[in-house]
Amino acid sequence: MKNILVLIATLLALSGCSLTPHYDRPEFPVADAWPTAVQEEKDASLPAWETFYSDPQLRQVITQALKNNRDLKVALLTMERTRALYRIEAAAALPQVDAGASASLQRVPADLSGVGGAITSRRYGLSVGVTTFELDFFGRVKNLKEEALQSYLATSEAQRSVRLSLVADVASSYLALAAARETLGLSAATLTRSEASLTLVRRRFEAGVVSLFELEQNRSQVAAARIAVAAAERQAAAALQALQLLVSAPLPEELLPQALAADDALLVPALSELPSSVLLGRPDIVGAEHQLMAATAHIGAARAAFFPSITLTGALGTASSELSGLFKGGAGVWSFAPQVSLPIFDAGRNRANLEVAKKNQEIAIAQYEAAIQNGFREVADALSGLVALDAQFAAQQELLEASRSRRDIALLRYEQGVDSQLTLLAAERELLSAESTLVDLRRQRLAARVTLYKVIGGGAF
Structure with missing residues (x-):
């Protein structure tokens, strides 16, 4: 009994020493400030x-996408599966109690019974018991549970x-559809003006006022305008198909944009004023840190x-x-059957497993730091892109x-007979090109804000 007490006291003393390395978050491997933004004291949210x-x-289109998108459903099911795996590991920390009932009947013939006659024996039993419950003196079960928890949390971040x-893709597709429809409206208006001009020129040609060359110029202008309308229709149809694919459902016309909204009516600006530490809320960075915590816990196991x-x-039961x-x-x-198992020789397996666990932790640290650096680069690129787009947009407005x-x-000079219609047609084409380019630049500026919101962390869901 004295030896048993000494053994138990020794095990309890050893169990008080944690075998898991102390977790310290790695240092922030990037600058505190964005390279292209003026930093202010802002709430990092x-x-x-x-x-x-x-x-x-x-918002309504995004809500439908969050309900219907198949990729999101796969991610949600994967998270639920990982949560179930965590519950399996967590259950190992508690004893498994089973209840059982048994009955056995056995007949022994006379020549084997030893009493001169056949014997029929019966045995009935009821029991409640604990099967191979591990006393976690050294934290193996605890660390495996912690590893499973961190893996589940990483999957949740994924x-x-x-x-x-998905939200960013839906917003970008929505903007692409709005820009395509606005461009289609510009092209359709140009076609209407070109057709009206052709009708007027044809009448003047029939009256002998203008030449055949001028008539053909107008016909070419109308044909070019029709080509532009057809191209804009094709682009709008493709943008609508892309949006509906993301939403995974047809969208009613009342939810579809007809043109790009004003900048301040669509998105909230000033994301660039947040400090770089806001990156610690990015899902991939949070997930990488959970994977690092899981690798650290596995070292303890x-x-x-x-x-x-x-x-x-x-x-315990009756029979x-x-x-x-x-x-x-x-x-x-x-019945009571304690068992102690002490590894003596395993050909280096445990040592190799520990080395693998340590290397996995080092890999997780590198992946965590790489995730932060990648996030910082993406945000810096998005910010510099916004600055360039703003300058380009201002120049395009001019x-x-x-x-x-x-x-x-040109129209006034043509009506006064100072310039030919060729000059007017060239001015019309230049105006349509400038209008279309400005629409696309507005889309790019809004899409750049969507990208910035995504790469900076995206806010709460």
């Missing part, structure tokens, strides 16, 4: 997507990352394999040769104003 996307039609990407494993098996005697006095039975003024002057 992002608005939820319902706030960021202020257009009510777009599911959030899919949601974030690998170290515990070098120490004794203690399991308990026990049962009787008669069914009616199961609950009579004196029918109680019990070009559009000049093109519109040139078209008006």
Whole structure:
């Protein structure tokens, strides 16, 4: 008994020493400030997507996508599967209690019974017991449970990352459809003007006022305008198909945009004023940190394999040769079977497992730091892209104003007979090109904000 008490005291003393490495978050491997943004003291939080996307039609489209998208459903099911695996590991920390009932009947012939006659024996039993419950003195079960928990949390972040990407893809497709329809409207208006001009020129040609050359110029202009309309229709149809594929359902016309909304009516700006530490909320970075925590916990489980494993098996119940005697006095039975297993020789398996666990932790650290660096680069690229697009947009606005003024002057000079219609047609083409380019630049600026919101972390879901 004294030896047993000494053994138990020794095990308890050893169990007080944690075999799991202390977890310290790696240092932030990037600068505190974005390279192209002026930093201010701001709350390091992002608005939820319902706030960021202020257009009510777009919010409804995104909501439908979150309900129907197949990729998101796969990610959600994967998360639920990982949660079930965590529950399996968590259950190992508690004893498994089973109840059982048994009955056995056996007949022994006379020549084997040893009593001169055949014997029929009966045995009935009821029991409640614990099967191979491991006493977790060295934290093996605890660390495996922690590893499963962190893996589940990492999968949860992966599911959030899919949601974030889906929202950004839907918003970008919505903007592409809006821009395509607005461009289609510009092309259709140009075609209407060209057809009206052709009708007028044809009448003047029939009256002998203008030449055949001028008539053919107008016909070419109308044909070019029809080609532009057809191309814009094809682009709008493709954008609609892409949006409906993301939503995984047909969309009613009242939810579809007819043109790009104003910048301030669609998105909330000023994301660039957030500090770079906001990256720590990105799903991929949070998931990478959970994977690092899981790898750290696995080291503790690998170290515990070098120490004794203690399991308990026990049962308590009743047994009787008669069914009616199961609950009579004196029918109680019990069993208790503790077992200690101490590794002596395993050909280096435990040591190799520990080395693998340590290398996995080093890999997880590198992946965590790489995720932060990649996120910082993506945000920096998005910010510099926004700056460039803003400058390009301002220059394009000036070009559009000049093109519109040139078209008006060309029209006036043509009506006064100072210039030929060739000059007017060239001014019309230049104006349409400037208008279409400005629409596309507006789409790019809005899409760049969508991308920035995505790569900076996306807010809460």
